[in-house]
Amino acid sequence: MSESSALPASVAVGIIGAGAMGSGIAAVAASAGHRVLLHDADARAIERALGRLASEFDRQVEKGRLSAEESSARLARIHAAETIEALAPCGLVIEAIVENLDVKGAVLKRVEAVVGLDAILGTNTSSISVTAIGAHLARPERLVGMHFFNPAQVLPLVEVVSGKVTDPVMAKTIFDTAEAWKKVPVHCVSTPGFIVNRVARPFYGEALRLLSEGAGEPATVDAILRDAGGFRMGAFELMDMIGHDVNYAVTCSVYDGFYQDPRFTPSLLQKELVDAGWLGRKSGRGFYDHTVPAPPAADALPAAAPLQLTIEGDLGCAAALAAMATGAGIVVERIGGSGALRVGGVRVALTDGRTATERAAETGEPFVLFDLALDYASCTRIALAAADQTNSEQLAAVVGFFQRLGKVVSVIDDAPGMVVMRTVAMLANEAADTVQQRIASARDVDLAMRKGVNYPLGPLAWADAIGVRAISTVLENLAAFYGQDRYRLSPLLRRRALANQSLAG
Structure with a gap:
């Protein structure tokens, strides 16, 4: 392990921007023992920030998370800097101002002129090229992206972003400093969206496409992502929380940054919300009306469970269903085959990116697909999609089977890849391209x-758990169904699938 090059607590830290993000970063630095100089073009913003921090520290004292003495000490370390020139003593200055290249470049150029030659400049940009910001500077090699996530005091991640000419020594110093500040830093190269905002785009994009195709309503898709996929929030409720103006702008920025790559195509559904001023929680209306209780997910009605089940071959990542069926009192017969269940006369299989209707046409049998789950044993919900050739009685038998296993069942329209599998496959694909x-x-x-x-899992580790070859098959089938480059397979994923090697390792 290399020796830490973290900035010592004796180094003063300057923060430019006294909004929620800037004041949060100031609190983090002060908590690590640094003297912090907080600057904003609006002096009243600094006063408000200091008031918010005092209240926040007081709440931590009340909850027993912080001593009164440490609360006072932290607040005492944060000082107002009325001018840019007042930041001259700082060894690190981080800007957290408006997401505008020219504004950021101009402010950091002024800072560079007053601080010492050995000072490091940081930008908290979430989407602007660190290389482009550095082009405004005389010493761009000393500029490092230091992207915190909001709220900075709570969320642990810091993306340490190197521009084209960033000195690796500067990047390591910032990485080690973030660790010393009890954060979780990751290294990345400056690229549209960096890591998180790039890799996360399919989480929103695929949900929006499913909605546009009529696969399910927002409440149902969100419930499937949470209760089957293990995500903390569904895509629609998360977009409502972030704000559609912000989320849509990030998607557009990444889309344009990658020269209109169809993987990142913005959604007209979301644009309509932005145009209407339905920005989510902050406006009271988005995909959900936040002035009334959220609508329920569409749950299947109770159905009779089958008495016996046939398992054909290896169920792969859904293998737990066999033991669960036995535990639920269902007689299980095992025979050879391609990895499917048979409930009565209905063939039931994990989605592989084809529609149930397509698979029914191939086999000449009624067909029902089930979606991916993070953990089939512990998940509380499962999603099903029936072929057009499958009647309601046949579907009810499959619904009853999963209900017998203790699952709430949501039946969605027959969309290729369904909800969780399609989302995870696209996340893994984008993660693989990033690597x-x-x-x-x-x-x-x-x-x-x-x-x-x-x-709940890193996308690459998740792909390994499902099987890299299975994920590749899902993406290839999605690409064949839609005929769009959006679902093209990452070269890394393709190679690892052929070699049957881990992505995350």
């Missing part, structure tokens, strides 16, 4: 997605 293009390591990509947006 392939040497933007970040596999370890850092997975760590960023777990710590930055609370995914």
Whole structure:
């Protein structure tokens, strides 16, 4: 392990921007023992920030998370800097101002002129090229992206972003400093969206496409992502929380940054919300009306469970269903086959990216697909999709089977890849491309997605758990169904599938 090059607590830290993010970063630095100089063009913003921090520290004292003495000490370390020139003593200055390249470049150029030659400049940008910001500076090699996630005091991740000319020594110093500040840093190269905002796009994009195709309503899709997929929030409720103006703008920024790559195509459904001023929680209306209780998910009505079940071959990542069926008192027969269940006269299989209707046409049998789950034994919900050739009685038998296993069942329209599988496959694909293009390591990509947006597993580790070949098959079938480059397979994923090697390792 290399020796830490973290900035010592004796180094003063400057923060430019006294909004929620800037004041949060100030609190983090002060908590680590640094003297903090907080600057904002609006002096009243600094006063408000200091008031918010005092209240926040008081709440931590009341909850027993902080001593009164440490609360006072932290607040005493944060000082107002009325001018840019007042930041001259700082060894690190981090800007957390408006997401505008020219504004950021101009402010950091002024800072560079007053601080010492050995000072490091940091930008908290979430989407602007660190290389482009550095082009405004005389010493761009000393500029490092230091992207915190909001609220900075709570969320652990910090993306340490290197521009084209960033000195690796500066990047390591910032990485080690973030660790010393009890954060979880990850290294990445400056690219549209960095790690998190790039890799996370399919989480929103695929949900929006499913909605546009009529696969299910927002409440149902969200419930499937939470209760089967293990995500902390569903895509629609998360977009409502973030704000559609912000989420849509990030998608557009990444889309344009990658020269209109169809993987990142913005949604007209979301644009309509932005145009209408339905921005989510902050406006009271988005995909949900936040002035009334949220609508329930569409749950299947109770159905009779079958008395026996046939398992054909290996169920792969859904193998737990066999033991669960036995535990539920269902007689299980095992025979050879391609990895499916047979409930009465209905063939039931995990989605592989084809529709149930397509598979029914191939086999000449009624067909029902079930969706991916993070853990089939512990999940509380499962999603099903029936072929057009499957009648209601046949579907009811499959519903009854999963209900007998203790699952709430949501039946969605016959969309290829369904909800969780389609989402996870696309997340893994984008993560694999991020590694392939040497933007970040596999370890850092997975760590960023777990710590930055609370995914239950890193996308690459998740692909390994399902099987890289299975994920590749899902994406190839999605690409064949839609005929769109959006679902093209990452070269890294394709190679690893052929070699049957781990993505995350």
